[in-house]
Amino acid sequence: MREPAWRIFAAEYNDANHVIQARGEKAPKYVITPLGAKINRLFIVGVLTDVEEIGAEGIRRRARISDPTGIHVVYAEAFKPEVASILADMPIPSYIAIVGKARIYEPEEGVLYLSARAEMAKEVSVKERNYWIIEACKNMLIRINAMKDAMNMKNVTAKQLMELGYPPLVAEGVAEALKVYKDVDIHHYEIMAKEALSFITSGRKEMKQNYEEEEEKIIKIIEELQGEEGASWDDVVEKAKQEGMEREIVDEVIASLMEKGLIYEPQLGKLRIV
Amino acid sequence: MEIDIEAAVNEILEAVDADREAVEKDLRKFLEYGVPLEHAKEAVINKYGSVVKEKKLKDVRVNERNMCVIAKVLAIDEREVEVRGERRKIYRGLLGDETAVLPFTAWKDFGLQKGDVIKIKNASSSEWEGQPRLSLSEWSEVEKVDYDIDLVKRPPQKYNLIDLRPGLSNVEVRGKILSIEERVVNIGGEERKVFSGIMGDETAKIRFTAWHDFGLKEGDVLKIKGGYIRKWRGAPQLIFDENAEVEKLDEEIIMEERIVPLYKIVEAGGGIELNIQGVILDVRKDSGIIFRCPKCNRRIRNGVCEEDGEVDGVPDLRIRALLDDGTGAVDVIFNREISERLLGKSMEEYLKIAKEAMDYGIVYEEIFDKLAAKPVRVKGDSMPSDFIITIFASDAQTVDIDEKEEAEQILMQLEG
Numbered sequence: 001m002r003e004p005a006w007r008i009f010a011a012e013y014n015d016a017n018h019v020i021q022a023r024g025e026k027a028p029k030y031v032i033t034p035l036g037a038k039i040n041r042l043f044i045v046g047v048l049t050d051v052e053e054i055g056a057e058g059i060r061r062r063a064r065i066s067d068p069t070g071i072h073v074v075y076a077e078a079f080k081p082e083v084a085s086i087l088a089d090m091p092i093p094s095y096i097a098i099v100g101k102a103r104i105y106e107p108e109e110g111v112l113y114l115s116a117r118a119e120m121a122k123e124v125s126v127k128e129r130n131y132w133i134i135e136a137c138k139n140m141l142i143r144i145n146a147m148k149d150a151m152n153m154k155n156v157t158a159k160q161l162m163e164l165g166y167p168p169l170v171a172e173g174v175a176e177a178l179k180v181y182k183d184v185d186i187h188h189y190e191i192m193a194k195e196a197l198s199f200i201t202s203g204r205k206e207m208k209q210n211y212e213e214e215e216e217k218i219i220k221i222i223e224e225l226q227g228e229e230g231a232s233w234d235d236v237v238e239k240a241k242q243e244g245m246e247r248e249i250v251d252e253v254i255a256s257l258m259e260k261g262l263i264y265e266p267q268l269g270k271l272r273i274v
Numbered sequence: 275m276e277i278d279i280e281a282a283v284n285e286i287l288e289a290v291d292a293d294r295e296a297v298e299k300d301l302r303k304f305l306e307y308g309v310p311l312e313h314a315k316e317a318v319i320n321k322y323g324s325v326v327k328e329k330k331l332k333d334v335r336v337n338e339r340n341m342c343v344i345a346k347v348l349a350i351d352e353r354e355v356e357v358r359g360e361r362r363k364i365y366r367g368l369l370g371d372e373t374a375v376l377p378f379t380a381w382k383d384f385g386l387q388k389g390d391v392i393k394i395k396n397a398s399s400s401e402w403e404g405q406p407r408l409s410l411s412e413w414s415e416v417e418k419v420d421y422d423i424d425l426v427k428r429p430p431q432k433y434n435l436i437d438l439r440p441g442l443s444n445v446e447v448r449g450k451i452l453s454i455e456e457r458v459v460n461i462g463g464e465e466r467k468v469f470s471g472i473m474g475d476e477t478a479k480i481r482f483t484a485w486h487d488f489g490l491k492e493g494d495v496l497k498i499k500g501g502y503i504r505k506w507r508g509a510p511q512l513i514f515d516e517n518a519e520v521e522k523l524d525e526e527i528i529m530e531e532r533i534v535p536l537y538k539i540v541e542a543g544g545g546i547e548l549n550i551q552g553v554i555l556d557v558r559k560d561s562g563i564i565f566r567c568p569k570c571n572r573r574i575r576n577g578v579c580e581e582d583g584e585v586d587g588v589p590d591l592r593i594r595a596l597l598d599d600g601t602g603a604v605d606v607i608f609n610r611e612i613s614e615r616l617l618g619k620s621m622e623e624y625l626k627i628a629k630e631a632m633d634y635g636i637v638y639e640e641i642f643d644k645l646a647a648k649p650v651r652v653k654g655d656s657m658p659s660d661f662i663i664t665i666f667a668s669d670a671q672t673v674d675i676d677e678k679e680e681a682e683q684i685l686m687q688l689e690g
Contacts (some may be wrong), residue, residue: 002596002603002662005555043555043598045647097647099555120556122646130677132651135553137684141598167537167601190688197688201680248573254321 003028005043005099007136010070011192011251012037015157017112018180019104031102031114034144034181035189036150036174037104040132042116043133044072045124048096049259051087061087063118064265065096068133068196069248073115073268074098086121093259097124097132113268130200137193142166143163144193146174147186214245214253215262222263222271230270279305288690290322297322328393332373334408336401343397343408345369346423348391348517349502360512368443368502369408372424375443375502378408391419403441403543425517430499436477436534437508439542443502447512449473449480450527451494472546473512474529479504479547485515497521499579508658509544521642533651536602544656544663551651551673552599561593563624591621593641597652597665605664606652612670617644649673 016033031039054060054075061076061084076084088098095253107113122221146166150156156178161171177184221239225231233254240250254271257263266272283298297318304314328342350367363381367388380386395415399406410416430446438445453470469490470483482501484490499521501514514520533551563588566572567579578583593608593616614620617640628634654667 004537004600004602005598007600043553043600119647122642127677128647128649131553131673131675134677134680134684135600137681141684141687163382167535168541169537169601190282194685197685200677238503242478243651 003040005041006037006039007043007132007139008033008037009136009192009196010044010046010065010067010072010091011248012069012140013039013042013072014070016114017110018177019106019112029102029104030173031104032173032176032180034177034184035140036147036170036177037139037143038169038173038176041119042072042098042100042102043132044074044100044116045129045268046072046096047129047259048087048090049093049261049262051090051092053088058113059084062219063087063096064258065098066259067136068199068252068255069192070251070255071258071265072098073113074100074118074121075103075115076118076121080118083118084226087118090121090123095124095126095129097122097128115151119269133196133200137197140172140189140193142170144186144189145224146170147178147184150174150178177233188247195248196253211249211253211256214240214249215257217243217245218253218257219262219273220249222273226272230266230272233269233271235264236271247269278311281684282311283379285321286315286318289319291328292322316509324602330373331369331371331376334376334406336399336406338406339398341397341399341408342393342395343371344393344419344423345371346393346425347386347388347392348375348388348390348425349513349515366591370425372426374426374428376406376408377402377441377443378410380414382410382412384410384414386416386554387462391421391423393417393419403439403506418458434477435473435475435480435512436538436542436545438480438503438512438573440505440510441505445499445501445503445512446499447473447475447501448497448523448527449475449495450529451490451492451496452479454490454492475527476529477532478534478545479529480510480512481546482512482514484520485513486518488520490520495523495525495527497523505543508656508664509534509546510542532653536597536599536604538602539604539656539665540602540663544665546655547653548649548655548665549653550597550604550665551649552603553647553649554595554645554649555598555603556596557597557638557642557645558594558605559638561595561641562591563621563628563634564590564592589625591624591637593645594664595645596662597650601660604656605659605662606654606670607657607664607666608670609667612667613641616650616670616672617641649675 010035012035016031018032019029021029028040030236044065046065048142049066050064052062054062057078059078063074065072065074076087098118099120100118103115103117105113109234146161156175158171158175162168221236222231225235237250262274263271264274288295300318301314304317328344329482348363348368348370352363352365354361355364368375369609396413398409400409430444432446452474454469457468458465459468466487467487468483472479473482498514498518500518501512503510504513531549533549539545565574567574567582567585568588569582574587577584590615591610594612595606597604597606610621626636628637650670650672652667653669654665656663656665
């Protein structure tokens with residue numbers, strides 16, 4: 001069976017810290033997000049904010065794609081030269097669609113870096129981007145409802161959730177997520193979906209204007225913390241929260257600063273002023 | 275210890291038909307000699323192993339060997355397959371007893387006929403469509419018995435048509451006959467009437483075949499108890515015969531077009547008159563301008579038809595695209611007419627473009643550019659395919675939504 005491509009927001013995907021693999025030699029691996037997405041393949045549409053060459057061969061590329069909730073990191077590998085060259089030639093910023101496999105990097109126990117390994121890349125228009133946001137939100141709403149139903153059950157199994165009409169992958173993902181993530185903050189994801197939708201209902205510009213003050217704050221924080229290697233992303237978020245900013249807004253502002261080219265990510269999880 | 279022995283004796287008696295006292299005595303003897311319990315158990319089973327206990331079909335699991343079952347042949351047909359380069363006939367069908375109905379495959383001709391009650395020794399089982407399937411091999415012994423057996427009395431299980439998948443048996447469905455035609459087929463020298471057509475309910479449409487004259491007419495709304503599902507021409511098919519209970523209902527079924535999530539179609543292994551919607555996530559490389567043989571309509575390469583040799587190819591435009599809705603993925607084939615509509619250009623225009631560029635690849639590139647990442651809605655039937663469910667489109671259009679309204683609606687549900 002071909003694995004379906006999950007329309008998944010960066011913030012939910014990057015929140016995941018659990019990976020499962022069925023038994024068997026070539027069994028696929030799945031990333032389980034806190035909200036119960038069970039992801040082997042992703043479909044991402046967002047704004048291409050950065051493409052860099054990696055590796056010695058000059059073919060591989062690493063790209064960053066910003067969606068309303070955060071940043072997806074996408075790799076184009078040497079065995080997909082056509083995808084790498086599409087990425088290399090695309091103007092920045094531009095709207096991009098990516099289909100890719102979950103790329104799971106676990107340098108040490110308990111540390112998980114998630115990204116996507118691109119199978120397909122294509123420049124798209126704002127129309128496809130908005131359609132994607134709507135699909136991502138619709139799918140998220142299904143998981144939110146499944147998670148709420150699951151939380152009201154005793155000894156949740158995927159089968160029980162399927163009987164309520166949830167698709168098998170959602171049912172399996174939600175049952176698994178409930179086992180491994182403690183106290184899933186559904187409200188956090190509801191806010192995430194609402195904010196993503198406000199990109200469409202109220203238009204993007206307004207949101208940006210609203211965050212001018214916050215943007216200055218974040219830049220100050222990064223300046224304070226960055227040192228030689230850049231400021232740790234988590235520390236920046238923590239500090240901003242201490243200063244009274246909501247988590248969702250912090251992510252939004254960081255994404256927007258990156259998109260404007262005011263800050264960048266010298267390595268995964270680090271932020272620096274340009 | 276005593277408890278262990280009793281449990282072990284029970285286990286042995288599950289596996290073989292033997293006298294309890296004799297089994298216990300043998301087991302104790304092995305234990306006295308210091309043989310570990312597990313080995314002792316095996317040794318006793320081996321000793322009585324030649325007498326295999328008859329198994330009920332409901333107790334058959336996947337990957338079992340050396341089973342003995344007594345069952346009735348409910349359906350059988352033969353087909354030719356290729357095994358290690360050799361063509362051979364195999365027989366497939368359904369076996370039933372008072373506990374269950376299971377599919378089976380016989381790898382040689384045991385002369386089985388529908389209605390035979392048979393005793394099978396040394397049968398094995400494998401997995402098929404998620405349930406056990408009995409396998410009768412060279413090493414199986416089959417003998418006809420001269421008595422009849424009762425068939426499973428468990429009530430048939432109710433299904434919506436969308437949930438039917440190949441391998442299910444004893445199903446109860448409700449549906450409306452949308453079309454029906456009568457054929458006469460020759461089975462083993464005997465002429466039989468069969469009735470086939472299309473049936474629908476609120477959830478889906480399905481092809482059916484009735485092996486008995488129930489006096490069905492187009493427009494009838496029926497309740498059918500005791501049908502089973504096979505895969506035929508790349509889609510599930512409902513089959514029922516004189517063993518089924520068919521009741522005409524005095525009600526109407528209103529069929530509405532509704533979009534089926536792709537995972538349902540993947541689970542069912544296909545479907546007919548489907549309405550689906552997804553995003554095109556890939557355009558397969560064999561899309562674009564192709565050339566067909568003017569005699570047999572087959573695709574030709576470099577002006578040569580496999581069947582008819584060198585021919586003047588007739589150009590055609592077709593697209594094979596991967597459609598994904600986030601729950602599942604299928605391939606969709608668009609013919610020339612639909613492709614031209616989706617692309618907004620005619621095949622003639624593409625032929626001109628390709629000739630100017632002296633490269634047909636340019637057509638593929640334009641198709642990819644125009645369709646990849648685009649949401650489309652498709653109608654069509656699935657067709658036989660090996661790797662991924664493939665739907666032959668009878669209609670297709672790109673999807674335009676009112677973004678703001680959709681967003682407002684989801685926001686409302688998030689508030690609710």
